Amino acid sequence: MNKIWDAIIIGGGAAGLFCAGIAGQRNKKILVLDHAEVLGEKIRISGGGRCNFTNLNTSPSHFLSLNPHFVKSALARYPSSAFIKLVQSYRIAYHEKHQGQLFCDESAKQIIDMLFSECAKGNVLIRHPVIAESISHESEQWVVKTNNGIERSRSVVMATGGLPVPAIGATAYSLDIAKQFQLNVIDPRPALVPLSFTSGEFENLVELAGLSLPIRIAAGSKGSRYGACHFHEDLLLTHKGLSGPAVLQASSYWVEGETIQIDWLGAAGVNGDLSCDEVFNDEENRLKSTESILASVMPQRLAKAFAEQKNLLGRKWAEVSKKDRQVLKELISHWSVKPAGTLGWKKAEVMLGGVDTKELDGQTMMARNHSGLYFIGECVDVTGHLGGHNFQWAWASGFACAHAL
The missing domain is CATH 2.40.30.10 (Translation factors)
Known part of the structure; x- marks a missing residue:
């Protein structure tokens, strides 16, 4: 294809799909690529199958990062109340559990379906299973070579998550790309783990x-x-x-x-x-x-x-x-x-560490030294407490990125 995308988002999980939907609805031409047969598996298994999709009390104090101030801008621009409004607009019934944790009454699949619907509204093209074999920057364009051909774009958004639950396809691909472009990576380790x-x-x-x-x-x-x-x-x-x-x-x-x-x-x-x-x-x-x-x-x-x-x-x-x-x-x-x-990555819910926040602009999620290269969600050195905070970071960082594209 000769089409040049406004952004190619690598990773069709919570952060990637949410970012894609918003960007698409802002009239950006968005392509989402993911290597998985089924998208949203981590959402599907979260919260015992009911997805603890956010927390009423989310604030910067609920996050771990070497730079604890990094989350402030994104969380302020897209607070939990904004995502709750979106959930309500889809008439998804939910309930509050312990300490502000919000869960779907029925199924986590409702959140996945909502994200797909948001992407559809923005005419987002989602391709999977597709493997991104390499990412390079040539002649002011980003070139993504896949097992199905080459795609070109003005921006690339890395949203492949972290290393927990390798059984559902978790990889360190975002961290590998960060290292490829000489971005510092804080050594990852399992978190929210027995x-x-x-x-x-x-x-x-x-x-x-x-x-x-x-x-x-x-x-x-x-x-x-x-x-x-x-x-x-x-x-x-x-x-x-x-x-x-x-x-x-x-x-x-x-x-x-x-x-x-x-x-x-x-x-x-x-x-x-x-x-x-x-x-x-x-x-x-x-x-x-x-x-x-x-x-x-x-x-x-x-x-x-x-x-x-x-x-x-x-x-x-x-x-x-x-x-x-x-x-x-x-x-x-x-x-x-x-x-x-x-008990390691198999039992961990999230990843500590990731792309060093010093390398990123907290208002846009873009790499400071590489125009058009973004990192969102779990691959960034931002880890939430238990109880829906990590999903809220996916939504907030995805929102910030989508409005910067």
Whole structure:
């Protein structure tokens, strides 16, 4: 074809399709290329199949980046309220869950269908499965060589996402292109991912797999890549280690070799920030066994495991020395454990790291030193907290790019 596109978008996921639809409706000639047989798979499997498509409380504070200010412009121009209006215009029923998280009532497929409809309104051409074999810049045009021929364009938008869930076709292609054009890339690693443990302090908790409870968790440090964090969320014990929202959140801040800290009683609003002292100093507990006292504030099986770990199983509280009480208090309120690692890309929900935001214009998503080359969505060094924030970044960065094309 001799047609010169206004933009070729590489990647037909959330950010790519959203950007394409907006740009197309602004009378731009847009071509979307994707190597997958089926588009939108990551959207389809998100939120347990109901797609946690945004969060009512999205703000820059919900994102990790070496430059935390980078997200401000895009999020301000396209806030969650704007995407909610779009969802409402398609009469997609949704509901709010924990902490502002919004989910489709029926199916994530409704969001995918909406994105395709938006592209159709803008006469966007979507081709898949097509493999982009190379991207180059020649005579003030971008040239994309594919397994189906050569396409030329005024701009190229990289929207291939990150490395999580390789089973549905995740690749590092956007990062490879960034490196090809000498853009710095922050080393990627799995985020929002369960943590695994070796034996040791964790050993007698393995048999409690499946147990879930609200806790307070801390990870990271002031000197680490993204600083320190504190979350009040649910924790899930698994056969391999720890999961659940609390641990997924903490995993984004955790650094290999460091510990995480858990206060098993410190879930705000659930146990009312109950302290060990309140429980331990209650005179009515003197003749109760250690495990029954603990079981009044945590699941019975976990109470038994903690009492057993400190050799206090079956012992009446009046018989437990001040020293042993202090040891138990430390265990419950400042449980510090060193994860062996994460469960990797297969279990990660998003990617940390990516194209260095210093290389990009925060208002347009264009590479500062390469006119017409854009990066949007997950491939950028912007990672949201759990709960719809990463989708909101896809919409916001796609919007900024579409209006810059």
